[in-house]
Structure formats: C-alpha cells, structure tokens
Amino acid sequence: MSPVTPPSIEQVCERALRLPCSPALLPRLITTLQSPNSSADDIASIITVDPGLASSTLRLANSAFFAGSSPVESVTEAVMRLGQQELYRLAALALVSRWESGVGHGEAGDFCRHALCTAIAAEVLAETTERVSPETAYTAGLVCDLGKLALTHACEAFYPAIRAHCAAQQCPWTDAEVAVLGFHHIQVGARLLRAWNFPPVLVAVAEHYLRPAQAPSEALPLIAHLHAAKYIATSFGPGVGEDGFLFSLNESFLLEWGFTPELLQETMPVVHERAVARLKDKLSQGTVSI
Secondary structure, three states, rough: OOOOOOHHHHHHHHHHHHHOOOOOHHHHHHHHHHOOOHHHHHHHHHHOOOOOHHHHHHHHHHOOOOOOOOOOOHHHHHHHHHHHHHHHHHHHHHHHHHHHHOOOOOOOOHHHHHHHHHHHHHHHHHHOOOOOOHHHHHHHHHHOHHHHHHHHHHHHHHHHHHHHHHHHHOOOHHHHHHHHHOHHHHHHHHHHHOOOOOOOOHHHHHOOOOOHHOHHHHHHHHHHHHHHHHHHHHOOOOOOOOOOHOOOHHHHHHHOOOOOOOHHHHHHHHHHHHHHHHHHOOOOOOOOOO
C-alpha cells in the first residue's frame, strides 16, 4: 500500500542533493572552459577531482577515434588532445548519466538517452541559427529534466496515482504531478540547479521551457531552442518516458523565433545521425556509459 502523504518539495530536493555523482561539478567546468585565460592544466585540475570523469577523459583520448601516435598518460594531455568542445560533451554526459545510475529507477539509460537527444537537437539548432552558444544549448538539453530523476527517487510510490489522474483528466503530466504531489518535476529541477550553482540562465530555462510566457526575457532565445529541441527529440523517440509524449508544443512561440515546421523537419535527420554516432548500439536500449 502506497503512503498517503507525499514528501514535500524540500524533502525531495534534500534527498536528491545527498545522492552521489551529482552534476554539481559541471558549472565549474563550464566557467573554466569559457574563460579565455584557462589552460589545459586548469581544466585538468577540475576533472581530476572526479576519478570517474578523469578515467573517462583518458579513455576517450586514447580511443581509436582520437588516438595519436602515442598514448596520453595524463589528464592534461588528454584535454589538449580532445579539445574543449569534445571534452565538454564528454564531461556533461558522463556526469548526468552517472547520476541517473545512482538514482537507479526505470529502464537503464532511458533518461540519459532522451536527454542526450534533446541536447544534440538543441546544439544542432544553435549551430543553425547562431543565436545562442551551441555548448550552452547542449547543456540546457542535458539538464532541463533532472527533476524527473529526483522525483522517481523520492516519489515512485505515487506514480500510479499520477498516471491515473493524467488518464482520467486528460491533462499534462506536470498538472497531474501537481494534483498528486503539490509540485512538479520542473520546479524540483530548477531548485537542484540553483543548489548546484548552475548559471542563472540555465536555471531559468529549466524552470520555464514548457511555459515560455512566464520566462525572463534574457532566457527566451535559449528557451526557444530548447522547446524546439524537446519536440525533435520526442518525435524520433529514444528514451522518451510515458510522460514525454504528452509534451505540449507552443507553435506560435516557436514561429515567433523562426523555428518553422520546415526547419524542424530538416533538423531531425541531422540530430538522428549525430545521436547514432554518439550512442551507437546504445541508442535504443542499454545503459548509457562514457
């Protein structure tokens, strides 16, 4: 029998913040990578704080795709070989996928699979429009739904009630979460990003990407890219949860920012190709590991 009273949003966030392998290192890495004065040693000093991330960095640098004439033996050498853009993609995905593993609910890798497809879609759109940084768009796609993991960790017993309410009322998943829990996963995610000291624009995007009318103006360009990216990632499906297909597209908002149906359709095969290149046989099933 499930408990009668759900935990408060404060209790959900407190439990999530105690989980190991959080993405809390990512804001420091973002700041360092974006600084023109940062050296490979500066970047390596952050990566080596996390042994798992350091190991992943060395492994990728010595992989067949990146390997040079001789193997690299230090994280600093690995940073120089990979380059900042590839290193950032690696670090962001590694930290998010490991947090999903720490939560340990649902089909292994599904959250990370969908988050990566969203991140790639946002990255491709940003490269196309040149209106926001592709790296920032990629990050927004990866972390915008981290509140889902926190909720499954703390409130899984209430999911049958959320599912039933959603079906009975034919309402968005977030509305059903509010009806049963008193809050929804987007609010949880925004609180976690604040607690981990993510840049304010990424917090605002995570908080408002489904309801852009309530967002601060400085976050709107990135929100538009993420809103379009969520539609693209949901349309071709890898890792989409039961709530994902209830995504409500704000077509007028996207058109206002130039994201026409034609542009979205043209972007889908590019995103799919890039996702296949990144995930290979893990695109459809299995744990996403770096």
